[in-house]
Amino acid sequence: MIAQAILDPIIDRALAEDLGGGDLTSELTVDADTRARAVAVARTDLIACGGFVFARVFERIDPSVRVVLHEAEGTRVESGRELWSVQGAARSLLAGERTALNFAQRMSGVATHARAYVDALPRGSSTIVTDTRKTTPGLRVLERYAVRTGGAHSHRDNLGSAVLIKDNHIVAAGDIRKAVERARKGAPHTSRIEVEVENLDELDVALEAKADIILLDNFALDELREAVRRASGRALLEASGGITLESIAKVAATGVQVISVGALTHSAPAADIALDLDLIS
Amino acid sequence: MIAQAILDPIIDRALAEDLGGGDLTSELTVDADTRARAVAVARTDLIACGGFVFARVFERIDPSVRVVLHEAEGTRVESGRELWSVQGAARSLLAGERTALNFAQRMSGVATHARAYVDALPRGSSTIVTDTRKTTPGLRVLERYAVRTGGAHSHRDNLGSAVLIKDNHIVAAGDIRKAVERARKGAPHTSRIEVEVENLDELDVALEAKADIILLDNFALDELREAVRRASGRALLEASGGITLESIAKVAATGVQVISVGALTHSAPAADIALDLDLIS
Amino acid sequence: MIAQAILDPIIDRALAEDLGGGDLTSELTVDADTRARAVAVARTDLIACGGFVFARVFERIDPSVRVVLHEAEGTRVESGRELWSVQGAARSLLAGERTALNFAQRMSGVATHARAYVDALPRGSSTIVTDTRKTTPGLRVLERYAVRTGGAHSHRDNLGSAVLIKDNHIVAAGDIRKAVERARKGAPHTSRIEVEVENLDELDVALEAKADIILLDNFALDELREAVRRASGRALLEASGGITLESIAKVAATGVQVISVGALTHSAPAADIALDLDLIS
Amino acid sequence: MIAQAILDPIIDRALAEDLGGGDLTSELTVDADTRARAVAVARTDLIACGGFVFARVFERIDPSVRVVLHEAEGTRVESGRELWSVQGAARSLLAGERTALNFAQRMSGVATHARAYVDALPRGSSTIVTDTRKTTPGLRVLERYAVRTGGAHSHRDNLGSAVLIKDNHIVAAGDIRKAVERARKGAPHTSRIEVEVENLDELDVALEAKADIILLDNFALDELREAVRRASGRALLEASGGITLESIAKVAATGVQVISVGALTHSAPAADIALDLDLIS
């Protein structure tokens, strides 16, 4: 899912944080030849996400462990179900427990949060929900993956992927129209040109400048409806700013094509997952 | 506060994620010689945390920027106040905006969350609130710092810092008493020996084994009170497991010395901080 | 131009290759307190590119050197002109000479090559020339920058930036139409959908599938003209495949909007730049 | 051939550039369980080089792929022949295609270029052709390997491997004789002492100073002949400076023992290699 060359440095850094000085407790209290099986169990209903990261954490501690992924990525799992299990030296399982869960709880938390937003859309809506660049530093590739695993969409990956002219760019550029035109002229032809607007007047300017996508920042519902009317298909409209599980259905009903939600990644609560260990005789 | 040698790799990785392919939008829409000042502004009441990280993000993009930290770390700041400002090439400020805010929002979020827990303790309580190892992979040093900035305490740093015998260790070791004794025999003498217990019977075993600290996992309030009575100072008692802003005062009132709260780091909502940019003529 | 956090690891790795075991010759033959000035001089006509990399190489050896950039990035410079100069301990200049030149010769070489392609377009042509992902492993950000410095455009940065369905994707997906539709449904809304076609029949399929951009792979000139006629503005057309300085004008004259040229980066000859050193008394 | 510990960081950085944000196209258009075989095919006559790098690129994406190297390193391969093949999940093959080819095209390009120089030597000549330190930053170990695979020789690896006193060292040291003597006195005894000279007078000085190797920079053919006569075996002579495929035979015929050619690495055109993918049922 994510190339091992991309995943390994992320995992290795996390293990360095926790295991750089060894694992005092396991080495002192558990014999080297004690073998065990540990199962990750959902403690709430959740969307399973991050099984391959869970697996790789233990493999990067001890390549001789064996992992089984019982639930596929993106599956809705009820509280109490086994997600993934790992078998091997008890010390290796204990050493990786917290790091593996820290990843899995975050990834499943984001996927579950994303699914909740998607499920809150009106039935049959063609509006898509996307993440933003408000991701945890160092974990963007995992969090964007979790967003998609939850059923939402990814926005652009980073500052080099596509053009999005935000409020501060407009301040620095001096003018929406000029900014859009300069961007169109120089941007990779693979990138659409998106511009953020604060009100309907700016929307008109952006439409005239032929922006491909217009981000409507903190528009009220009636403003969103008017924006949809004015754009009438000439540009994709993206609503953003404080949209919640409670408000998303109404926002989608205005007809905007995209709703971006920073909270998908910056404020998703961790999913509750426990690791239950049993000895193998 | 945090050594530059420790901080730089964390920041550089975050910038690599976002800026590895350059910043299309700023390069296309803003002139290279446009200069600006950008101010980080609190959008909610919060505990300021991460100013030095905010500063270093911009310096690692462009060493010629100048940063001013208006609010000291740990200060309670009201919504609308200026936290920190940075001045330099507009392109450099725009390139760093999102990464700087991602760090600052997370760190201030954790600090604010920690402060809330500390403030929820009964007035005059000597109970301390601590974090756990449920930190974001790759950001532990920043999150533990944020916890302390918020007024809470740090638990052990990692698996090599101190001994904490948890439920799964006991399964693998076979026996609380044996685990405690083996740990005491081999652990660094600088480390206290902590053991997790599930009920009052196990507490008695742990007390007999002369554990220095006993972690009471998911004890009800009356069990906590009974535990305090039984321990009567022979061991530090740490309560843990699902303790919330609502319940913490009652837990503290039982007399436990330590309350550890995973949510301080794994589920702190991001603090809302905006970056307002103005041109400098 | 390129964030220091992005640039430093690239430079440090290059220095590790060359200086990891020290610089025997300079340490043995030059006194530590000998000071000098070294000037990078163009030995052929070229487009100046990479001055800031040249500077940073010496700074990463010895922060006390001082660099002056005489020629701005993208300037057309005649053979014999001074590009950039650096002053400091002679040992530091000698230690960095080869690495600094290796970067500068490659970057100026790519910029010069790109400029040649752009200059070969018919006067007044609106066709743009772009690079491809055929960049030197580890140096993509520098080479894409050099392409733009030379006056050409960047194609998508990487596999996560935008969708480009190539011949092998179509084999694996089974069908152009299905591939385009699946891509449109799931891609970030900031990305246009581009598909590669091998002939005019596939072009028709791609147009019907409403691809935003169609890459015409190795089309003959009359096929390109026919493709432009059939597309008639419904999709951007990108010509690619073995286009040379000799053929580019004719390709552009067919009316395609984009010409992508792998040779911009994979086969640009190094620009000839020498470093002349003089002692400072 | 090259230790995995040396190779992996080079490959991982290249994959980070291209795959750091995932592979949008493959994930969107190809099913996870589609399996395929991809074959690297020579599109021109070339010297096969880099098969083990090609293999490792795919393994670092997905350890479950299987690679077969049909042509041994250094083999002369005709256009149309299969070089190497890889089998596994189609998504993994598509994700690695460009990076694997970027390495292989560069390495085979350098090997092919080196072979052309070696083949251009007079039949039976004992003169050797070597590379220089004008290698691509970050890829030196691969390019030097490719030079040797093509049949040419490696010059010193880096500034810490051996002593080569160049023009700028002489400026800084003040004097050829002094520089050679200081070098001989302090250099590792495993290193010969080489010095660059600009004309026959300097050659005489270098011979008197008992340099082991004398680099004749940009000497005309008759000067080279005279240099060989004067040296008469007292020092190895190395000719350098703008030597081409056209001129190398004449240079070798002068009797110099070594010809070093920066163009082997800094200006080798990429070899043309394609990747053809077929589904496996």
Add this chain to the structure above:
Amino acid sequence: MIAQAILDPIIDRALAEDLGGGDLTSELTVDADTRARAVAVARTDLIACGGFVFARVFERIDPSVRVVLHEAEGTRVESGRELWSVQGAARSLLAGERTALNFAQRMSGVATHARAYVDALPRGSSTIVTDTRKTTPGLRVLERYAVRTGGAHSHRDNLGSAVLIKDNHIVAAGDIRKAVERARKGAPHTSRIEVEVENLDELDVALEAKADIILLDNFALDELREAVRRASGRALLEASGGITLESIAKVAATGVQVISVGALTHSAPAADIALDLDLIS
């Protein structure tokens, strides 16, 4: 024993130092298909330590080698005995020989040195011997492991693991009592509070301040005895400062509970281990 994610970067850096430019000698003198078996043999009596590092060095060069560990970690091995063996391509064994031995000689050297200190304690003594933070930069995790393998104990891992107030802290804090109190108030509850004292008067202050551990720096034997008398169990006493194999028994006999010895790591002589290679037909 040590997680692979922790071990690999240490090994890879060591290999980069020695193999970054390839292995000239093996490539030139040994055929690629020559296979061999190499055995690490003790050349003095020693405590075996680092077998898994020895193994991993060769695997990081060439994953196809096979290693057998004949002697378990911590075993006392007589001169002449085989410790570990590795089998595979002769070139791979030769390329790894020096690096593998450099690690193994250092680790076995530290373990052997530690065992000597432990063996020098009076029979039946409950005093423990510990290392300090005077470890080789970059190798702490290996050296602390070697200390424990030799039968001694680890002191705190690093500055974030536990509190140790040393002489310079007291200068900066102004006062032993204040320093201890501030530390107790803020330190993780898992950490004991240790303070260094220079004489018996300071010891009294430290005891009154209720330090958990008191480091007696360079105390004479009679001072140590008096310290034990005064502490009478109220604090753990740690003796440190120039304690040798000759003096350790007398120091232990004073009744201190802990003796810390920097020389365990900073001045352990390398154990003499050779690698004997034989061809496999």
Add this chain to the structure above:
Amino acid sequence: MIAQAILDPIIDRALAEDLGGGDLTSELTVDADTRARAVAVARTDLIACGGFVFARVFERIDPSVRVVLHEAEGTRVESGRELWSVQGAARSLLAGERTALNFAQRMSGVATHARAYVDALPRGSSTIVTDTRKTTPGLRVLERYAVRTGGAHSHRDNLGSAVLIKDNHIVAAGDIRKAVERARKGAPHTSRIEVEVENLDELDVALEAKADIILLDNFALDELREAVRRASGRALLEASGGITLESIAKVAATGVQVISVGALTHSAPAADIALDLDLIS
């Protein structure tokens, strides 16, 4: 002396080991605005080495510190003298103390050890003393520098720098003569060809094969004298194997040109250096 790009990663890794979890003690016991000056003082007679590393450790913690190097590298310093001093925030000095000293004690230890060997040579001897590749993994560049600072010489840097055919190579190659010839044919012309021999018969073979350098492994004094006689200048002779401060003068008197001593780096005792801290008012 050593390029910052080479030095910084070594220092940063050492600081990560010790400071990755912060510095509990300094943060708890010392106020943030306390300023101090710390002086490194020799506690034994030593050769000063590593002042620039000492400086850089503190700068990488806190760029605002100021360092003064009182004693030049390579100076013989008497016990009690101030070597280097650093001034700044007391917390920053305390955080760096141990790491800075660990480097400085090791580097000065190696330099002092090397000087002792050089001083033990007969007066006026032209024999040089060199290190070997038996360096501490990860610190080779620092230790080789320290060897030279002490007045000894560096042997080849690594496996890619020069050819040294050792006993195990000969086993694998089958034959001294063949190994030497193959090496000469393929080695960089900058490298001399060295071969290890075990006895006088092998010496004769090596001389006939025209090896440039012959390493005499564990030869008795009379064998060394005979070797010198037989070689009579046709090859450089290097004695190695267990040569001590006691025996080196006699070995040198046999007339060998080079004596290599692994103990220079693998068994140099750490130099005793203390850091004395005083407050600045």
